[in-house]
Amino acid sequence: MKIATLASIGVLAIAGSVFAGTAEARDQIRIVGSSTVYPFTTAVAEQLGKTAGIKTPVVESTGTGGGMKLFCAGVGVEHPDATNASRRMKKGEFEQCEKNGVKEIVEITVGYDGISMAQSKEGAAMKLTLAQLFLALAKQVPGPDGKLIPNPNKNWSDIDKSLPNLKIEVLGPPPTSGTRDALVELLLEPGAEQIPAMKEMKKADRKAFDTAFKSIREDGAYVEAGENDNLIVQKLVGNKNAFGVFGYSFLEENAAKLRGVNFDGVEPTYDNIASGKYKGSRLLYVYLKKQHNGVVPGIDKFAAEYVSARAVGEDGYLAKKGLVTLPKKMADDVRKSVTSLTAMSGEPLTN
Numbered sequence: 001m002k003i004a005t006l007a008s009i010g011v012l013a014i015a016g017s018v019f020a021g022t023a024e025a026r027d028q029i030r031i032v033g034s035s036t037v038y039p040f041t042t043a044v045a046e047q048l049g050k051t052a053g054i055k056t057p058v059v060e061s062t063g064t065g066g067g068m069k070l071f072c073a074g075v076g077v078e079h080p081d082a083t084n085a086s087r088r089m090k091k092g093e094f095e096q097c098e099k100n101g102v103k104e105i106v107e108i109t110v111g112y113d114g115i116s117m118a119q120s121k122e123g124a125a126m127k128l129t130l131a132q133l134f135l136a137l138a139k140q141v142p143g144p145d146g147k148l149i150p151n152p153n154k155n156w157s158d159i160d161k162s163l164p165n166l167k168i169e170v171l172g173p174p175p176t177s178g179t180r181d182a183l184v185e186l187l188l189e190p191g192a193e194q195i196p197a198m199k200e201m202k203k204a205d206r207k208a209f210d211t212a213f214k215s216i217r218e219d220g221a222y223v224e225a226g227e228n229d230n231l232i233v234q235k236l237v238g239n240k241n242a243f244g245v246f247g248y249s250f251l252e253e254n255a256a257k258l259r260g261v262n263f264d265g266v267e268p269t270y271d272n273i274a275s276g277k278y279k280g281s282r283l284l285y286v287y288l289k290k291q292h293n294g295v296v297p298g299i300d301k302f303a304a305e306y307v308s309a310r311a312v313g314e315d316g317y318l319a320k321k322g323l324v325t326l327p328k329k330m331a332d333d334v335r336k337s338v339t340s341l342t343a344m345s346g347e348p349l350t351n
Helices: 038-051 064-071 091-099 130-137 178-193 196-204 206-214 229-238 248-253 270-275 299-306 328-339
Strands: 003-005 011-014 017-020 024-026 030-033 082-085 105-120 140-142 148-150 170-172 222-224 243-247 258-260 281-289
Touching (some): 030 038, 030 064, 038 299, 064 082, 064 178, 105 178, 105 229, 105 248, 105 270, 105 299, 105 328, 130 178, 178 206, 178 243, 178 281, 229 243, 229 248, 229 258, 243 248, 248 258, 248 270, 270 281, 281 299, 299 328
Parallel strands (some): 170 222, 170 243
Antiparallel strands (some): 003 024, 011 017, 082 281, 105 243, 105 281, 140 148
16 A cells, blocks of 8 residues: 655644644555445445546455454554444444544445345255244254253254255354344344244343344354355355355345345345345445545545445446445435535444
């Protein structure tokens, strides 16, 4: 990355804030975060490099959690300007940002995505209930007496005789990933609630229930495959009996080779995600440091490009990459807020 040296000043003023000891500035926007949002932000970055008269922003895939840590570590050109997130920023992350001087954060709501479980088209098509998914992936499941036991299910047919007699092998993201968070919250929690013993546990001991649905097995049935979703796709193509968990956009991009798993009778499709019919739908985000605007060139242009109709409209270039676009009213509200670089409040955020 080219570094442009400023005049030998020991102080750099950024949007009204002063940061001591900074003597160099970057001439490229640096973005970290979610592997799911990565292809969309990369497309925006490439478009910006072609049309805005600035260097193409550098985009790194670090996972949502990892990106938040880097983003919230501080203000100044040694820290990223933006982070991608496949879930909303948590209140604790917002507070960590503020503690480290990151006090003006612009939230871009990009669009919808769906947490999908996919398989090779060479394998037998799988249809699951969310309860069956929980029984496949949870570290502990209810035993015959309803009490939790280590997950004994080795094959899909151990869960239900109607399922294939094949080893459970699911490749998915690590705990630092927003996709992992969404898998747990959007699919495994409602799956647990479909099981009578787990439903009773939720009433009697919410803490124990939360621990149970959030704990994914570690005996080899679930394989942490890192933050590279394209690598998961490659492994699925090479193993027709394996399944992978990633965002809908990667399923859409590889539709010739992969099919999505049907959950509770609903397929992960564009229309089902946009309507909310598919339970694994979620919003995607990008977070910007307003304090870096005017110091690192093009941050305001990046924000404007991301919410432009040519990018996130129904026929925009991000929709062509698999993004499920926002309803018009919501998109207009986001565009107004982002183009004015309005800083978000931490009040609505939860952990």
